[in-house]
Amino acid sequence: MILKLKKGLIGIEKQQKNKMKFIKPKIIISKCLEFEACRYDGQIINNQYIEKLKKFIDFNPICPEVEIGMGIPRDTIRIIENKEKRMLYQPETNKDYSNNMDLFSKNYLKKIEDIDGFILKANSPSCGVNSAKIYPKKNDVPPYKRGNGFFANHIVSMFPNHPIEEEKRLNNSILREHFYTAIFTLADFKTVSNFNTLYKYHAKHKYLFMAHNQTLMRKMGNIAANKNNETIEKIKKKYYNSLLLLLSKKARYPSNINTQMHVMGYFKKLISAKEKKHFLETLGLYRNKRTPASAVNSILYSWIFRFENEYLMKQSFFNPFPYELIQKQESRFD
Numbered sequence: 001m002i003l004k005l006k007k008g009l010i011g012i013e014k015q016q017k018n019k020m021k022f023i024k025p026k027i028i029i030s031k032c033l034e035f036e037a038c039r040y041d042g043q044i045i046n047n048q049y050i051e052k053l054k055k056f057i058d059f060n061p062i063c064p065e066v067e068i069g070m071g072i073p074r075d076t077i078r079i080i081e082n083k084e085k086r087m088l089y090q091p092e093t094n095k096d097y098s099n100n101m102d103l104f105s106k107n108y109l110k111k112i113e114d115i116d117g118f119i120l121k122a123n124s125p126s127c128g129v130n131s132a133k134i135y136p137k138k139n140d141v142p143p144y145k146r147g148n149g150f151f152a153n154h155i156v157s158m159f160p161n162h163p164i165e166e167e168k169r170l171n172n173s174i175l176r177e178h179f180y181t182a183i184f185t186l187a188d189f190k191t192v193s194n195f196n197t198l199y200k201y202h203a204k205h206k207y208l209f210m211a212h213n214q215t216l217m218r219k220m221g222n223i224a225a226n227k228n229n230e231t232i233e234k235i236k237k238k239y240y241n242s243l244l245l246l247l248s249k250k251a252r253y254p255s256n257i258n259t260q261m262h263v264m265g266y267f268k269k270l271i272s273a274k275e276k277k278h279f280l281e282t283l284g285l286y287r288n289k290r291t292p293a294s295a296v297n298s299i300l301y302s303w304i305f306r307f308e309n310e311y312l313m314k315q316s317f318f319n320p321f322p323y324e325l326i327q328k329q330e331s332r333f334d
Helices: 002-019 048-053 098-110 150-158 167-171 173-191 195-204 206-212 214-225 232-247 253-264 273-287 293-306
Strands: 026-030 058-062 078-081 086-090 117-120 132-135 145-147 164-166
Touching: 048 167, 086 098, 098 150, 117 150, 117 167, 117 173, 150 164, 164 167, 164 173, 167 173, 173 195, 173 232, 195 206, 195 214, 195 232, 206 214, 206 232, 206 253, 214 232, 253 273, 253 293, 273 293
Parallel strands: 026 058, 026 117, 078 132, 117 164
Antiparallel strands: 078 086, 132 145
8 A cells, every 4th residue: 555655656746846846936035044144143144945835936135234234254143121121132232233123124125026935044033933042131041931922923913814934834834834834835826816816826825725724714715706896906815914814824624624625526427436435534644643644645636637627637735835845754745
């Protein structure tokens, strides 16, 4: 069975390579991650996932500290936060970089267009997302909580519901695949230029949307239907905001099961009783968290090509991002 599945996977990869085309997501990334030795200690951070992503993503590297005139290497900075104010403070020099960082962040981010997501440096006082150490005062005291860095705080405020990840969280396969799914789905929205392309986009991602949030999927379908005869620009904005909200949370396994059952419905009159029994048994294992969703999807995907269902071949639910980005030991089809 394993050998047959692995052989099938090779075929699936070839099919995706031949049929699936992906728009490159536009991602803002902390420059010290794989791009330049610009950390406070003059080092660069290597990351296998970011290195692999370079082929598939249009990266825009930025180092907020360097942009506001801090050197490489440089004395460390920290966030001071109390009832009085929030400060980006450099203990060695007694300098306050708060205004400089706030001004840079606002000016830089307001010029950004068509951005699909962010990959930021964990624990950084500028870029950390809920991970930057926050101190109660300037004195030599321990941090009392963690939160957003100065630059990251502006990103969260100005780009609500956009995909944001830290490089360390990419080590988690579930978080990583959710991030990849979100950024490539958002990038694909750039193909929408009129109502016809919007309908095609919605149809292509129907089952992916269903797996994330069926209520929002229906709402987006109603938006695309444009019953009030609004302009494509207004409809795109409404649809996009709902899309961001839908992709802001991971698909949960009950929704995945519902989606998988919908897809199975296309083949219930075409498959044998034994095949249906095997599928339902595998689905039961997934329901009980004893096998991954990819085990169920691999069965469905084999039927899609066996029965040449062109509509389902195009569904991003099965191929939300390039197969080359799947880690072999954590493959969606393992």
